[in-house]
Amino acid sequence: MNYAKITSVIMFESSTIKDIARALGLSTSTVSRALRDSYEISTATKKLVMDYAKQVNYRPNPNALSLKERRSKSIGIVVSEVANHYFSQAINGIESIANSRGYTVIITQTHESFEREKTNVQHLASRSVDGLLISLSAETDDVSHLEHLHARGLPIVFFDRVPERINTHKIIADNAIGAYQATEHLINSGFKKIAHISSSAHLSISIERLNGYTDALHNNGLSIHPEYIKNCQHGGMIQDEVEAVVKELLNLKDKPDAIFVAGDRLTMGCMHVLKKLNLLNPAKIAIAGFSNSDVLDLFNPPITSVFQPAFDMGQLATEKLLELIEAKFPVTEFERTVLNTRLFIR
Amino acid sequence: MNYAKITSVIMFESSTIKDIARALGLSTSTVSRALRDSYEISTATKKLVMDYAKQVNYRPNPNALSLKERRSKSIGIVVSEVANHYFSQAINGIESIANSRGYTVIITQTHESFEREKTNVQHLASRSVDGLLISLSAETDDVSHLEHLHARGLPIVFFDRVPERINTHKIIADNAIGAYQATEHLINSGFKKIAHISSSAHLSISIERLNGYTDALHNNGLSIHPEYIKNCQHGGMIQDEVEAVVKELLNLKDKPDAIFVAGDRLTMGCMHVLKKLNLLNPAKIAIAGFSNSDVLDLFNPPITSVFQPAFDMGQLATEKLLELIEAKFPVTEFERTVLNTRLFIR
DNA sequence: TTGAAAGCGCTAACAA
DNA sequence: TTGTTAGCGCTTTCAA
Numbered sequence: 134m135n136y137a138k139i140t141s142v143i144m145f146e147s148s149t150i151k152d153i154a155r156a157l158g159l160s161t162s163t164v165s166r167a168l169r170d171s172y173e174i175s176t177a178t179k180k181l182v183m184d185y186a187k188q189v190n191y192r193p194n195p196n197a198l199s200l201k202e203r204r205s206k207s208i209g210i211v212v213s214e215v216a217n218h219y220f221s222q223a224i225n226g227i228e229s230i231a232n233s234r235g236y237t238v239i240i241t242q243t244h245e246s247f248e249r250e251k252t253n254v255q256h257l258a259s260r261s262v263d264g265l266l267i268s269l270s271a272e273t274d275d276v277s278h279l280e281h282l283h284a285r286g287l288p289i290v291f292f293d294r295v296p297e298r299i300n301t302h303k304i305i306a307d308n309a310i311g312a313y314q315a316t317e318h319l320i321n322s323g324f325k326k327i328a329h330i331s332s333s334a335h336l337s338i339s340i341e342r343l344n345g346y347t348d349a350l351h352n353n354g355l356s357i358h359p360e361y362i363k364n365c366q367h368g369g370m371i372q373d374e375v376e377a378v379v380k381e382l383l384n385l386k387d388k389p390d391a392i393f394v395a396g397d398r399l400t401m402g403c404m405h406v407l408k409k410l411n412l413l414n415p416a417k418i419a420i421a422g423f424s425n426s427d428v429l430d431l432f433n434p435p436i437t438s439v440f441q442p443a444f445d446m447g448q449l450a451t452e453k454l455l456e457l458i459e460a461k462f463p464v465t466e467f468e469r470t471v472l473n474t475r476l477f478i479r
Numbered sequence: 480m481n482y483a484k485i486t487s488v489i490m491f492e493s494s495t496i497k498d499i500a501r502a503l504g505l506s507t508s509t510v511s512r513a514l515r516d517s518y519e520i521s522t523a524t525k526k527l528v529m530d531y532a533k534q535v536n537y538r539p540n541p542n543a544l545s546l547k548e549r550r551s552k553s554i555g556i557v558v559s560e561v562a563n564h565y566f567s568q569a570i571n572g573i574e575s576i577a578n579s580r581g582y583t584v585i586i587t588q589t590h591e592s593f594e595r596e597k598t599n600v601q602h603l604a605s606r607s608v609d610g611l612l613i614s615l616s617a618e619t620d621d622v623s624h625l626e627h628l629h630a631r632g633l634p635i636v637f638f639d640r641v642p643e644r645i646n647t648h649k650i651i652a653d654n655a656i657g658a659y660q661a662t663e664h665l666i667n668s669g670f671k672k673i674a675h676i677s678s679s680a681h682l683s684i685s686i687e688r689l690n691g692y693t694d695a696l697h698n699n700g701l702s703i704h705p706e707y708i709k710n711c712q713h714g715g716m717i718q719d720e721v722e723a724v725v726k727e728l729l730n731l732k733d734k735p736d737a738i739f740v741a742g743d744r745l746t747m748g749c750m751h752v753l754k755k756l757n758l759l760n761p762a763k764i765a766i767a768g769f770s771n772s773d774v775l776d777l778f779n780p781p782i783t784s785v786f787q788p789a790f791d792m793g794q795l796a797t798e799k800l801l802e803l804i805e806a807k808f809p810v811t812e813f814e815r816t817v818l819n820t821r822l823f824i825r
Numbered sequence: 826t827t828g829a830a831a832g833c834g835c836t837a838a839c840a841a
Numbered sequence: 842t843t844g845t846t847a848g849c850g851c852t853t854t855c856a857a
């Protein structure tokens with residue numbers, strides 16, 4: 134403890150290997166080796182060091198370690214927002230694996246903004262995370278900010294909203310089948326004029342869910358009306374956009390009798406608009422949508438939903454990422470893993 | 480780029496001050512100073528260095544900086560779970576301040592477990608965060624794990640669920656008034672037998688909300704029945720516990736006609752139980768509760784709620800924390816800030 | 826079995 | 842105005 138520390142604000146710091154070495158009359162290298170249980174060190178010295186380390190509650194300085202080892206034992210997460218049950222569940226899955234493997238997780242939110250995605254990714258990279266787990270923002274069409282990092286060797290695994298162009302592991306739900314089932318459920322419930330509201334058109338999930346929707350219509354002998362298909366560039370983050378889109382549908386001369394909504398926040402946004410327009414109770418229009426919310430059955434009316442195995446997706450993505458991070462040799466074979474969705478009929 | 484790097488896995492790394500110095504034929508200290516726009520360096524050299532740095536996309540290594548400066552420019556957050564609108568909104572507030580001030584945020588979840596809280600806190604401390612923002616877990620009664628760190632000088636700010644014993648800044652909502660208003664709303668709606676379900680009894684929020692509840696009953700000439708007051712040790716994380724508590728209330732000979740629920744997850748859990756028991760639609764029992772959820776008005780029946788200014792609380796807590804972190808002199812005067820809640824009548 | 830010394834990337838006191 | 846050097850905490854050759 135030096136003079137400066139005492140006269141200035143007392144800093145929070147724990148003892149270092151140097152402190153231990155001094156106290157025990159050993160060299161720092163001996164202490165370092167003893168703490169890592171090296172075969173070179175005698176049992177007696179090891180015990181001495183370990184006991185003392187425990188006594189003073191020694192914790193290695195992660196920054197020194199990172200600097201030395203050139204890795205931070207941390208991974209960065211980029212999602213739209215944590216206030217979305219799909220993502221919060223995925224995060225729980227990610228944490229469960231990462232923490233058990235000794236990694237810290239840094240969560241960032243894009244709020245569906247391309248600019249914030251770039252800033253977050255840049256920040257995480259400069260923060261020297263060992264790898265990145267990303268679900269693209271609704272606005273993201275250009276992934277060059279990620280290609281650049283990927284090309285330079287930063288391990289990246291995508292989940293949920295994945296880019297075509299970057300060749301790495303990708304974990305997704307079977308969006309097409311999920312969308313197909315939800316749409317078919319509406320058809321089987323007697324609806325014939327089914328609209329579709331989705332996030333921005335270029336997103337992988339939007340494309341896949343649109344395909345499921347159109348396939349379901351087609352296979353059930355219903356025709357596809359382009360004016361029934363609407364996109365929200367901001368993925369539902371801007372409620373006015375959702376409201377505008379819903380109103381456009383309702384103003385059509387041939388109004389839809391049901392809507393299949395392709396996202397958690399969009400589904401909620403859509404319900405709010407219908408509620409506001411007094412179309413919810415009694416239900417003037419049916420809704421089915423992608424959502425991992427656990428309160429959908431409390432809604433009025435309760436709505437049928439497509440549930441994604443978010444927790445599992447998070448776990449799997451993390452396992453894949455750690456595989457890349459800890460690989461001894463460059464990985465050149467990448468997998469695209471597709472997990473099943475589940476339809477909850479309400 | 481040395482041989483090892485090329486033959487082994489190509490690492491993701493950016494150029495260092497050393498690289499720049501070598502390329503430009505300068506010393507590392509000159510480069511360092513130029514990059515920090517030091518008055519000692521000539522304009523010409525500065526421009527040379529800065530231009531080159533931009534060209535190679537130079538990013539300072541945060542680990543080296545942390546090691547040198549003895550701070551990490553990161554703060555740790557400990558909350559129950561991000562899948563809780565109160566906390567996700569608070570986190571947004573925290574991020575908005577922290578990021579603008581150049582700090583990274585590390586979010587951890589306790590899932591209301593005391594053990595996980597201890598592990599997370601320990602992990603963050605050993606991760607050398609510059610400060611901690613904490614809302615205690617439902618199980619936490621003993622705060623010695625935090626007292627220890629606090630005593631050693633780690634800046635800590637508590638929000639929402641705060642301990643008595645630790646003297647530092649605390650940001651809370653006016654839980655008593657919020658609870659009072661919600662209870663009085665039930666009374667004014669004609670209910671006379673109002674029960675109360677809360678998180679674990681020792682939590683600050685539980686105590687304050689209980690006070691608001693009893694005051695409201697008392698001031699309105701209603702008597703307090705101890706058998707109407709129930710606690711959930713796990714703060715609603717274990718749905719069976721919530722179900723048991725609700726059933727106990729319903730099995731009383733003198734059944735309550737309304738329940739004031741003191742927490743976001745508890746409110747949802749409670750609704751689910753009532754739904755399951757077919758008491759929700761038509762409503763056989765009224766519910767009002769603390770919640771920051773944005774979909775309460777979609778519920779059937781919609782429920783009256785007490786909203787906490789979570790975003791503001793997060794912002795304020797972060798400002799206070801950064802004040803402590805960046806203080807030139809030890810801070811000895813601490814504030815307890817109380818923000819107003821808002822009653823949303825539905 | 827242990828120690829001395831170098832180095833990870835950066836800053837700053839001191840020299841020139 | 843710029844360079845040399847030491848040191849933050851740690852690991853790891855190389856020497857003893």
